[in-house]
Amino acid sequence: MPRERRIPERDPSMNGLTQRSGWLLRFNLIALLTVAGLLPVHGQSVVSPTAPAEDQVAAAMDANRANVVDLEFTEFSDGELVVEVDLPRFGIATLSLYPHSLRSDQFQLLVDDGTSLVQHPAPPVRTRKGEVLEIPGSRVRGSFRDGRLSAIVLAGDQVWSITPTVDLGFPGSGSWHGIVEAVDELNLGYECGTPDVPVPPGGGTGGSTQSFGTTYYLTEIGIDSDFEYYQINGSNINNTVGDIENVMNGVETVYEDSSIVITYEITVIIVRTTSADPYGSITSPGTLLNTFGNVWSTSPE
Numbered sequence: 001m002p003r004e005r006r007i008p009e010r011d012p013s014m015n016g017l018t019q020r021s022g023w024l025l026r027f028n029l030i031a032l033l034t035v036a037g038l039l040p041v042h043g044q045s046v047v048s049p050t051a052p053a054e055d056q057v058a059a060a061m062d063a064n065r066a067n068v069v070d071l072e073f074t075e076f077s078d079g080e081l082v083v084e085v086d087l088p089r090f091g092i093a094t095l096s097l098y099p100h101s102l103r104s105d106q107f108q109l110l111v112d113d114g115t116s117l118v119q120h121p122a123p124p125v126r127t128r129k130g131e132v133l134e135i136p137g138s139r140v141r142g143s144f145r146d147g148r149l150s151a152i153v154l155a156g157d158q159v160w161s162i163t164p165t166v167d168l169g170f171p172g173s174g175s176w177h178g179i180v181e182a183v184d185e186l187n188l189g190y191e192c193g194t195p196d197v198p199v200p201p202g203g204g205t206g207g208s209t210q211s212f213g214t215t216y217y218l219t220e221i222g223i224d225s226d227f228e229y230y231q232i233n234g235s236n237i238n239n240t241v242g243d244i245e246n247v248m249n250g251v252e253t254v255y256e257d258s259s260i261v262i263t264y265e266i267t268v269i270i271v272r273t274t275s276a277d278p279y280g281s282i283t284s285p286g287t288l289l290n291t292f293g294n295v296w297s298t299s300p301e
Contacts, residue, residue, distance in 0.1 A: 097130030114274035
């Protein structure tokens with residue numbers, strides 16, 4: 001793609017990751033950029049005069065350390081979003097992300113209004129997929145809206161999360177984002193809703209493995225969000241869907257690892273907009289999972 005990008009120099013001691021420096025020129029003629037239609041559409045940055053304190057952002061992200069950075073985004077006419085971020089223990093890195101939908105062709109958004117499940121128009125897709133330009137083999141997944149990016153970055157054995165500080169409870173913090181490396185996250189004792197010992201899957205037909213396409217196993221998934229989740233997202237249906245898809249986008253990039261090769265399509269999302277949802281005040285992961293199974297085994301789900 002004809003575009004000029006600056007690749008910042010790297011410290012050679014950075015965990016053995018492949019480094020590149022200087023200017024990476026794909027084509028440097030404005031005429032070619034114009035003909036190809038790849039000039040920047042616009043840059044996005046929300047004016048933010050004051051950065052939230054790093055220790056407060058770290059605490060909000062359940063970590064003992066966080067970088068707080070003011071991000072400026074450039075979006076090109078081909079859909080590419082480019083932004084430079086300061087990754088802890090790596091330095092300045094350039095993220096390149098393109099629109100990426102997890103929705104199946106038959107995707108449905110259903111809203112539980114307390115009387116029935118009602119089909120609702122799906123909001124625009126906000127999820128994106130890409131890479132760190134300086135790190136071959138890296139993976140980036142995120143969601144972008146209104147000049148703010150929520151994302152997960154994976155490079156070898158390093159993982160970073162990026163969150164707008166507005167979403168962390170710092171109102172008016174505009175385009176400031178908190179960035180945390182996984183090694184700095186606190187162990188808060190979270191547990192999986194399925195504590196059973198993992199069992200290897202049984203052999204398929206004739207003992208052969210079957211997959212869609214040439215690489216990944218395609219898994220269709222339906223998602224049910226309870227009333228509390230709807231409330232956490234500002235009691236807004238579109239925000240709830242966006243949050244769900246952002247989480248699943250991050251899940252997918254983990255499961256698309258070469259040792260797992262699973263990818264996802266979301267077939268349906270149910271948003272419960274009333275406190276009279278089937279899940280009540282249940283907090284036990286196992287009980288929630290059992291209740292979910294019972295609900296989805298009966299009509300109308």
